[in-house]
Amino acid sequence: MDPPRFFKENREKYGDCFTFILLGKKTTVYVGPKGNDFILNGKIRDVCAEDIYTVLTTPVFGKDVVYDCPNAKLMEQKKFMKIALTTEAFRSYVPIISDEVTSYFKRTPDFKAQSGVVNICPKMAQITIFTASHALQGKEVRDKFDETLADLYHDLDMGFSPINFMLHWAPLPWNNRRDHAQRTVAKIYMDTIKDRRERGETGAQDMMYHLMNSTYKNGVQVPDHEIAHMMIALLMAGQHSSSSTSAWIMLRLASRPDIMEELYQEQVKALGADLPPLTYEDLSKLPLNQAIVKETLRLHAPIHSIMRAVKQPMPVPGTKYVIPTNHVLLAAPGVSASDSQYFPQPDLWEPHRWEKESPLAPSIVRNGQEEEDDGEKIDYGYGLVSKGAASPYLPFGAGRHRCIGEQFANVQLQTIVAMTVRLFKFRNVDGSNNVIGTDYASLFSRPLEPANIYWERRDKE
Numbered sequence: 172m173d174p175p176r177f178f179k180e181n182r183e184k185y186g187d188c189f190t191f192i193l194l195g196k197k198t199t200v201y202v203g204p205k206g207n208d209f210i211l212n213g214k215i216r217d218v219c220a221e222d223i224y225t226v227l228t229t230p231v232f233g234k235d236v237v238y239d240c241p242n243a244k245l246m247e248q249k250k251f252m253k254i255a256l257t258t259e260a261f262r263s264y265v266p267i268i269s270d271e272v273t274s275y276f277k278r279t280p281d282f283k284a285q286s287g288v289v290n291i292c293p294k295m296a297q298i299t300i301f302t303a304s305h306a307l308q309g310k311e312v313r314d315k316f317d318e319t320l321a322d323l324y325h326d327l328d329m330g331f332s333p334i335n336f337m338l339h340w341a342p343l344p345w346n347n348r349r350d351h352a353q354r355t356v357a358k359i360y361m362d363t364i365k366d367r368r369e370r371g372e373t374g375a376q377d378m379m380y381h382l383m384n385s386t387y388k389n390g391v392q393v394p395d396h397e398i399a400h401m402m403i404a405l406l407m408a409g410q411h412s413s414s415s416t417s418a419w420i421m422l423r424l425a426s427r428p429d430i431m432e433e434l435y436q437e438q439v440k441a442l443g444a445d446l447p448p449l450t451y452e453d454l455s456k457l458p459l460n461q462a463i464v465k466e467t468l469r470l471h472a473p474i475h476s477i478m479r480a481v482k483q484p485m486p487v488p489g490t491k492y493v494i495p496t497n498h499v500l501l502a503a504p505g506v507s508a509s510d511s512q513y514f515p516q517p518d519l520w521e522p523h524r525w526e527k528e529s530p531l532a533p534s535i536v537r538n539g540q541e542e543e544d545d546g547e548k549i550d551y552g553y554g555l556v557s558k559g560a561a562s563p564y565l566p567f568g569a570g571r572h573r574c575i576g577e578q579f580a581n582v583q584l585q586t587i588v589a590m591t592v593r594l595f596k597f598r599n600v601d602g603s604n605n606v607i608g609t610d611y612a613s614l615f616s617r618p619l620e621p622a623n624i625y626w627e628r629r630d631k632e
């Protein structure tokens with residue numbers, strides 16, 4: 172029910188590395204920066220992600236992508252997707268995302284009055300899917316979310332329920348719906364690709380267009396069904412993480428109205444009192460807005476457990492342990508991200524701690540080594556990433572499976588926060604500074620619902 176607490180309690184009893192039984196499987200947890208590095212930066216001959224995740228992801232994403240292919244192919248696919256995420260692309264995303272946010276709040280009945288109370292989680296889930304689909308997949312696909320795609324993605328999502336880890340093969344009712352949704356969504360994308368090819372479109376910027384023009388090292392052009400499946404994977408990969416994070420941000424702001432006001436004043440000061448349309452460049456002028464995302468991910472990283480199969484016995488350096496091949500390895504970077512050794516007053520949500528001069532600044536900020544342990548980088552085939560993963564703060568993972576959506580998520584979340592702050596003031600319904608608990612029952616953690624907040628329009632009509 173509460174994996175981080177379980178990991179911390181056992182760390183106190185047994186040290187950073189210990190084994191427990193999870194769903195009948197011996198699972199070895201290794202926490203702390205060394206554990207993060209040992210697992211996330213493990214060699215391909217030692218650790219394997221696809222053996223763990225494929226039962227869950229292949230029915231949802233489809234064949235021949237991500238974990239339903241050899242790791243070398245995934246590295247090429249990540250490279251194609253990463254190349255499409257250019258500064259130029261991000262520049263075009265900020266206006267798209269801000270318009271989606273403004274128009275969402277304008278048309279949604281729950282936000283029609285001057286003030287009210289709302290369960291923020293489903294609202295943030297919708298804003299996330301509208302903004303991500305529009306930015307990454309274009310207007311044509313975005314418009315289909317108002318018609319068929321929203322329900323189909325909901326059915327796909329059911330495939331990610333934890334019970335599917337054990338019963339992925341079973342004829343469970345939601346699995347039939349999941350399979351139907353997968354086929355239907357893939358066909359929608361493939362038809363769109365076919366149309367675009369027939370039109371002989373040139374010079375577009377979006378992810379689908381980029382994949383349509385990508386070729387594997389062996390000279391084979393990426394097949395249409397793989398493009399369609401990658402489009403599903405991209406949207407699903409970001410949906411849970413980003414929507415949970417944005418819901419946590421709103422809840423944290425409701426618990427600290429003073430910080431929400433500071434965010435508003437930061438924009439007024441940096442961009443001018445008339446608050447012009449937000450641009451990609453503006454985001455870098457808003458350090459508190461950036462820190463909100465960072466600090467929220469520190470305490471609420473949505474992926475609390477990252478797992479790998481062990482392919483050959485792995486000695487743990489400096490200990491007597493050798494992890495055998497019948498164990499699963501589990502990394503939990505959230506444990507070090509809330510450890511007082513690295514983050515003073517770790518349980519306090521304080522975005523100002525990311526300023527170098529703050530008395531609460533973590534060691535990685537004071538030493539100028541945020542997210543990088545030694546500055547050494549390696550190219551897994553999809554761009555340079557930090558070689559070592561021995562950092563206490565890794566909400567986006569590390570090593571060959573590191574998130575390619577980090578920059579997109581940052582742009583998306585910072586834009587959503589900046590636009591929301593322009594429109595509303597939030598507070599807790601009871602006026603307190605309390606924050607509600609976490610729901611760990613799904614694979615991605617998120618706020619317990621109903622996660623109600625009181626909102627009030629900034630401009631009284």
Ligand code: HEM
Pocket residue numbers: 220245249405406408409410412413416468472473474477478565566567568569571572573574575576577579580
């Ligand atoms: C991988 C976190 C948003 C696409 C990962 C991993 C983490 C992570 C921890 C590593 C998983 C592992 O090692 O097994 C997050 C968080 C996000 C976020 C916290 C938002 C706040 C996104 C978005 C996209 C995305 C928006 C797509 C645009 C991916 C992909 C992988 C990945 C493709 C690679 C999987 C692999 O190589 O095995 N993410 N992610 N993520 N993420 Fe994200």
